[in-house]
Structure formats: C-alpha cells, structure tokens
Amino acid sequence: MAPNATIRLLIVDDHPLFRQGVRWALSSEDDITIIGEAASGEAAIAWLEAAGPSQEPNAMLVDLNLPGISGLDVTRHVRRQYPGIGVVMLSMHEGDEQAFNALRAGAAAYRSKDVKPQSLVEILRRVARGEYVINDVVLEEPRVASRVLTQFRNLPQATSTNPEAEFPIFTPLSDREIEVLERIASGGSNKDIADSLGISTQTVKNHISSILRKLSLNDRTQAVLFALRRGWIETPAEIRQGENRQLDHDE
The missing domain is CATH 3.40.50.2300 (Response regulator)
Incomplete structure (x- = not known):
C-alpha cells in the first residue's frame, strides 16, 4: 500500500x-x-x-x-x-x-x-x-x-409475510441521528436537543457533523429539508399529531 x-x-x-x-x-x-x-x-x-x-x-x-x-x-x-x-x-x-x-x-x-x-x-x-x-x-x-418515499413511509406496516420486509429502505442515518434531525426540525437548539436526549452538546455537534458528511450537505437547514423530502423524519406538526394520538390512546 x-x-x-x-x-x-x-x-x-x-x-x-x-x-x-x-x-x-x-x-x-x-x-x-x-x-x-x-x-x-x-x-x-x-x-x-x-x-x-x-x-x-x-x-x-x-x-x-x-x-x-x-x-x-x-x-x-x-x-x-x-x-x-x-x-x-x-x-x-x-x-x-x-x-x-x-x-x-x-x-x-x-x-x-x-x-x-x-x-x-x-x-x-x-x-x-x-x-x-x-x-x-x-x-x-x-x-x-417517489418509490423510496412511499416504501419508507409504509415500513411500520411491513410484516414477515412481505418478501421485501427483511431488507427495508436504507437510510444512511442512524436512529440517533434521525432523532437529532427531528429536534432540529422542531426548532431545538443544540442545548435543547442535548437536554431532551440526555447527551452532551458536543455529542449533538458530532451527530450534526456526521449527518452533514453522510448527506454531503453544508448546513443543518439543508439536512432537515433533505430528510423531510425523503420521509426520513416527520414535520413538527406530524410529531405533535402523533403525540396527541398517543395521549388519547393512553387515556
């Protein structure tokens, strides 16, 4: 070498x-x-x-x-x-x-x-x-x-009887990176995100750097738009609706 x-x-x-x-x-x-x-x-x-x-x-x-x-x-x-x-x-x-x-x-x-x-x-x-x-x-x-977005959004409904369920749509982002992006989309600062996830602000910065590198983007706003367009994260309104549905179910 x-x-x-x-x-x-x-x-x-x-x-x-x-x-x-x-x-x-x-x-x-x-x-x-x-x-x-x-x-x-x-x-x-x-x-x-x-x-x-x-x-x-x-x-x-x-x-x-x-x-x-x-x-x-x-x-x-x-x-x-x-x-x-x-x-x-x-x-x-x-x-x-x-x-x-x-x-x-x-x-x-x-x-x-x-x-x-x-x-x-x-x-x-x-x-x-x-x-x-x-x-x-x-x-x-x-x-x-269009196919990527449709199948990604349908992943929660995938079952073992689905021959494609074993190999879901691949996203280069980890679960934690998706969580960070969702909180950025909701307007959270690095400190807000760190507090909500129980991690340090430096760890949040590391996750953001990793996200931008993986997606070949320059800033966090571009990353949020990129992920929203592909259905990888929910909009703040969708997140709130999901939380409200969960509260109704718990009651």
Missing part, C-alpha cells in the same frame, strides 16, 4: 478483463490501493472474513450481476456486517429499477460500467469518506424518489 493511501479498495466482478481495467484506470492515483479482488459474491464474503478488521477495505466496487450470490446480496451483507465499508455498485446499464434496488440494499453509489475513470475516482474518494453519492443521483430521478 502506498504510504499516503487512504482508500483501500476491494473489486468484486466476475470478468478478469474488467478487474484489470479498473486496476489500470486507478494505477496513477496515490491515495487508492487495490487490496484484493473477488470473482463472485461468495468469494468476496470469504475474502472479508479472512482479512479481519485490520485489513478491511473502506470501499468496494461490486458488480450488480454476479454469479451465485448477487451484487445486491453482497451489499446487504456488507452493510450489516461491515458498516464502515462503502459499496459502489456497478451495472452494465443504469435504470430506475436497478438504481432503486441498489439504494434499498444500502449501496453508497450506483453507476453504469461506462463511468469515466476520473468520475469513478471522485466517487471512491467520497464513499471512502463515508458519503452517500447515491443521494445526488438516484433521488434526483422522480420515479425512484
């Missing part, structure tokens, strides 16, 4: 020529080191298990159409077992359905295989920093955004 390398990349694709092409395209980037390759989903999972935490990649290129375990299943496994790894999913053709499925599986980015090398380099850099590039592209597509 190069001394100043910050991106440790694992390539998962069943075509040797494509893997070699990626190596060639990234060979001049001092901050990217390809630490391994896998020709199938099973091989990728085995590679990660054998590597251990000290050798773990922080970014993966994963082909959507892998033999055996699909690229989507590999991505789900990585998001559950190795949350520090950002997955860039690649496909022969970009499309609404594939983009939606990549988002649901937890991919941090989704691109077609004809992506330009420099664009791929920038995507890998952002993903390795913990950003979700998929938000910039997929959710700008109205049909995809």
Whole structure:
C-alpha cells in the first residue's frame, strides 16, 4: 500500500478483463490501493472474513450481476456486517429499477460500467469518506424518489409475510441521528436537543457533523429539508399529531 493511501479498495466482478481495467484506470492515483479482488459474491464474503478488521477495505466496487450470490446480496451483507465499508455498485446499464434496488440494499453509489475513470475516482474518494453519492443521483430521478418515499413511509406496516420486509429502505442515518434531525426540525437548539436526549452538546455537534458528511450537505437547514423530502423524519406538526394520538390512546 502506498504510504499516503487512504482508500483501500476491494473489486468484486466476475470478468478478469474488467478487474484489470479498473486496476489500470486507478494505477496513477496515490491515495487508492487495490487490496484484493473477488470473482463472485461468495468469494468476496470469504475474502472479508479472512482479512479481519485490520485489513478491511473502506470501499468496494461490486458488480450488480454476479454469479451465485448477487451484487445486491453482497451489499446487504456488507452493510450489516461491515458498516464502515462503502459499496459502489456497478451495472452494465443504469435504470430506475436497478438504481432503486441498489439504494434499498444500502449501496453508497450506483453507476453504469461506462463511468469515466476520473468520475469513478471522485466517487471512491467520497464513499471512502463515508458519503452517500447515491443521494445526488438516484433521488434526483422522480420515479425512484417517489418509490423510496412511499416504501419508507409504509415500513411500520411491513410484516414477515412481505418478501421485501427483511431488507427495508436504507437510510444512511442512524436512529440517533434521525432523532437529532427531528429536534432540529422542531426548532431545538443544540442545548435543547442535548437536554431532551440526555447527551452532551458536543455529542449533538458530532451527530450534526456526521449527518452533514453522510448527506454531503453544508448546513443543518439543508439536512432537515433533505430528510423531510425523503420521509426520513416527520414535520413538527406530524410529531405533535402523533403525540396527541398517543395521549388519547393512553387515556
């Protein structure tokens, strides 16, 4: 690994020529080191298990159409077992359905295989920093955004009989970060949020920094609008209505 390398990349694709092409395209980037390759989903999972935490990649290129375990299943496994790894999913053709499925599986980015090398380099850099590039592209597509919003809002009604319930819509934010955003949406200051959640103001600031980094946004107002538009948080009015319904139920 190069001394100043910050991106440790694992390539998962069943075509040797494509893997070699990626190596060639990234060979001049001092901050990217390809630490391994896998020709199938099973091989990728085995590679990660054998590597251990000290050798773990922080970014993966994963082909959507892998033999055996699909690229989507590999991505789900990585998001559950190795949350520090950002997955860039690649496909022969970009499309609404594939983009939606990549988002649901937890991919941090989704691109077609004809992506330009420099664009791929920038995507890998952002993903390795913990950003979700998929938000910039997929959710700008109205049909995809509509499906994401509808399914996310219907998650509380999901049951074990629903074949998609096991893999709900993925949001890059943790439960605590969602709570912080909801309180920001309600007008709470950092101190108000800290008091209501029983945490320090510095912890609140850390959560806000994490939210902005994950969503690639510049300020907390943008983050609130972003989350509201995608149905990740409720508006203050919806929160109050929910609290009133709970009070009525308790009585």
